[in-house]
């Protein structure tokens with residue numbers, strides 16, 4: 001087991017993650033009912049307030065704290081315990097991120113920041129909200145530097161050696177994060193904060209959106225890559241086999257580092273002010289970032305088959321039956337992967353220049369992100385929770401809790417299937433996103449959207465309610481694992497950190513030469529962004545004033 005200090009750090013991160021999860025999922029429940037026109041909120045609370053809280057607390061805060069908990073535990077496990085400097089930086093990072101989170105939450109709840117998680121200008125929140133966001137980013141940077149420092153110290157002690165796969169993947173994820181954040185830091189510090197505090201009167205909207213999406217797309221891979229770390233390093237261990245290919249795993253992370261950043265314009269395909277050439281270039285690069293996910297899918301199928309055959313599975317699909325279905329740590333992640341098949345396919349549709357015209361800003365996109373971040377990522381994190389907390393607390397994941405965990409992931413899957421299918425269909429029909437319920441003043445066509453077997457108010461409400469109940473069950477399991485479950489006394493009861501062996505003997509050393517990959521990533525970013533961004537600055541239209549619509 002890892003040292004007590006590192007354990008505490010990881011546990012505090014998990015604690016904040018799940019507090020955000022409770023508030024965020026409750027807001028989600030309110031949302032489906034308001035959107036169905038079956039709930040009137042009290043006058044002090046409005047739809048856009050809860051929508052902002054839902055997006056920020058689940059997509060940004062729950063994920064970030066959970067990711068750092070997982071990475072902290074995994075880095076301590078694979079490279080050895082943290083020294084005092086690493087510890088200090090990681091705690092500082094945690095504290096600053098938490099202060100930022102608390103301030104942002106207060107701003108949202110007090111109605112001063114109903115700007116949704118994308119905080120598009122010219123909607124204007126209180127200046128303190130943007131300060132809070134900056135603190136969240138600074139905090140994650142401190143935590144990232146702590147983990148990178150730990151890695152550098154290990155490399156110095158082990159000159160010329162490839163690092164363990166977990167550490168390698170963590171470093172790739174953190175480099176991606178640091179480069180991605182430059183966009184959001186630039187817009188928050190140089191555009192939003194001066195504008196929101198009234199130091200300047202106007203804001204360049206197109207530039208702010210572009211800098212946001214420079215950050216916003218790699219942000220989704222900052223959520224996805226830790227899930228992939230578990231798929232590559234934890235799943236094979238649960239299946240009793242080695243990592244399928246160490247080089248393939250490392251190469252896929254390098255490709256994410258290269259191609260996940262210069263693609264933000266695929267979120268802005270319908271926007272004026274960016275010429276089709278740059279949009280098209282970034283669409284091409286978006287199709288490149290699909291490749292490492294396909295490599296991951298291939299690697300997972302290979303891992304399943306090797307393990308199933310080793311256990312006696314025969315025939316074309318006989319190995320499938322031999323997978324450890326009764327182990328909720330595996331089943332949860334398997335379902336997460338299965339959801340990513342339609343989730344990823346939806347992403348490819350979104351990225352297709354012409355098809356984007358149909359789906360952009362509709363509920364389809366909401367459906368898309370619920371079956372990407374809301375299930376493949378979130379359910380992988382749930383699967384990790386079931387062993388990570390017992391590993392850190394020394395408590396037992398009892399048989400009763402395991403049964404509840406199966407009910408929890410089952411209900412999450414059903415709820416998500418119902419809700420996201422309804423959202424996809426409604427989106428295709430034309431129902432908009434980022435709005436409260438609208439029947440367009442009783443317009444017949446708009447009302448017909450909700451007549452379908454799946455695309456109706458009831459399905460959404462049932463799906464949303466099941467999801468909330470499932471979330472509460474998860475919170476119950478988490479509370480048990482943190483404070484109540486009996487302590488593991490016998491050796492076989494003690495939960496391990498399942499890390500599979502990975503054969504590095506054929507892995508090319510250049511895969512760990514980060515300067516090459518950072519260099520190529522920067523070159524691609526410059527190619528995709530330098531000219532269009534400088535055009536937006538040099539030929540800027542008159543800036544926009546602000547709107548506070550709530």
Ligand code: HAS
Pocket residue numbers: 118220221223224266267286289290293294296297300301334337338340341343344345346347348350351352356359360361365368369372373377
């Ligand atoms: Fe996306 C919008 C394109 C992946 C999240 N995306 C969003 C938004 C979010 C989001 C939050 O091009 C909304 C932003 C907003 O508020 O406006 N997305 C893509 C593409 C991918 C993709 C090309 N997205 C993600 C992931 C996310 C995420 C991952 C979160 C974690 N997305 C877009 C575009 C938009 C967009 C446009 C803008 C739309 C608009 O107009 O506004 C790709 O990365 C997807 C590649 C994935 C695959 C799937 C591989 C499958 C695997 C599973 C294997 C399964 C196994 C199990 C082994 C090709 C790895 C087998 C089981 C059996 C049962 C057989």
